[in-house]
Amino acid sequence: MDTRHVIDTFVDFFTSRGHQRITGSSLLPPPGDPVLFTTSGMHPLTPFLEGRPHPLGGRLVNVQRCLRTTDLDEVGDPSHLTVFEMLGSWSLRSYDGPQSLRWGYELLCDGFGVDPGLLHVTVFGGDDQVGPDVGSLETWRSLGVPVELTGSENWWSNGPTGPCGPDSEMFVWTGDGPPTGTPTTDDRWMEVWNHVMMRYRRHEDGGLTPLSDSTVDTGMGLERLLMFLQGKRSVFETDLLSPWVDGLPWDVSEPRLVVDHLRSGVVVIGDGVTPSTTGRGYVLRRLLRRTLTTLWRENGSYTLSDLPEPLVRSTLTHFDQRSDRVFDVLEEEERRFRSLVTRGRGVVSRYRDPLTEQDFRYLHETHGLPRDLVVLLRDL
Known part of the structure; x- marks a missing residue:
């Protein structure tokens, strides 16, 4: 069935x-x-x-x-x-x-x-x-x-x-x-x-x-x-999610996380939410940035603009959503995050391994660099 x-x-x-x-x-x-x-x-x-x-x-x-x-x-x-x-x-x-x-x-x-x-x-x-x-x-x-x-x-x-x-x-x-x-x-x-x-x-x-x-x-x-x-x-x-798994344009070690977070992000955007620093927008931002962190850990050139449009359209259709702004939101959030990564690389490079919990807290509270991103920057 x-x-x-x-x-x-x-x-x-x-x-x-x-x-x-x-x-x-x-x-x-x-x-x-x-x-x-x-x-x-x-x-x-x-x-x-x-x-x-x-x-x-x-x-x-x-x-x-x-x-x-x-x-x-x-x-x-x-x-x-x-x-x-x-x-x-x-x-x-x-x-x-x-x-x-x-x-x-x-x-x-x-x-x-x-x-x-x-x-x-x-x-x-x-x-x-x-x-x-x-x-x-x-x-x-x-x-x-x-x-x-x-x-x-x-x-x-x-x-x-x-x-x-x-x-x-x-x-x-x-x-x-x-x-x-x-x-x-x-x-x-x-x-x-x-x-x-x-x-x-x-x-x-x-x-x-x-x-x-x-x-x-x-x-x-x-x-x-x-x-x-x-x-x-x-x-x-299943037939509901396998098109996403099969249709990902990137070779990644955690395809399920990418599929889940990107698909969820599309649905949240389809319900009218945009990324922000608080509330629903922060949940969306977290989903998208966790996705990008996973992608860039594999290859820094991966971009959400490569996401096949039929995947997005089929998901919007399944949830009876009509949104022409999904790719605009995805690409704008990617641009913001890439800028943060560029700025954060210089900040994180001044710290020696191993980073302490105090280091992670300071980088997040002072520079807006979450733990996942800091770990990513150390790996790049």
Whole structure:
């Protein structure tokens, strides 16, 4: 199944069951939201998960693009990306958690053709405040899916206070042989879908009170699902990302980092952000300069102007973005960074190896030279 087929299958499944599709069309949260970027499919729906009626009703589905800077250092492994997409479904006081799990099983096995023998799930096993999630446990046992009971790993909260509750995570087996172990004992079990049952509110004193009406929030990573369905070893081998890997015009030792950061940068620019020294613009600047640092460590003549235009256009089309300014932004940021490198080379050359933490801090705070750039300048 290619990307378009997977998305359509997911959305059609839930719309045929009374869910209304909502837009997930921007990385930028609404005005007044303190976060820089949308980090999950549920984030824009927080007010409705807390009780406000949604204008489209109690059953919703969407595809939300997200950005997480917390994963920057993990980019390059088989499954982490900076910009990614979440397939989400919601019950706002419409149906319960067991119904959501049954539909999840049906979609994975019948809709996407996943072998039930390659499934394993985890369920909240209880703690000193709340007992085991019996409804989820009985549902999975009735479906014949093996269950592992856990503690805090299957308890979801949106912060120290507010709505929270048990969740049930669905895993698929990615190993070569028959499944072995459990999700917490064998990392070849890859999580693809989480179903959160928000049944409680946590207060400042740590106490819990049951909510009068519970909600269900589910989220499934599109790229990880594609990786499994297409039989690939990493998200970078899927039909969504392999054109970037194959189309890079440069010979680099870290192609996954370059692909992730450049593609993410294109999407951020497509949502109207420009590089700057603070906020969203600084995140974009960091992505682009980490890319350039990686490229120039290989060859100082590499330039973003060599990026094939079809790669950029296909990404903008996938995210329904229309921007004619992407290359202008990329080239202007490269010009600024190259100027900084030229100036910084003379500054860094005055220091002897090994550089101390105090040296790195002074170079950053006084001369605006981040650690990655300083290390690059020492290598050039």
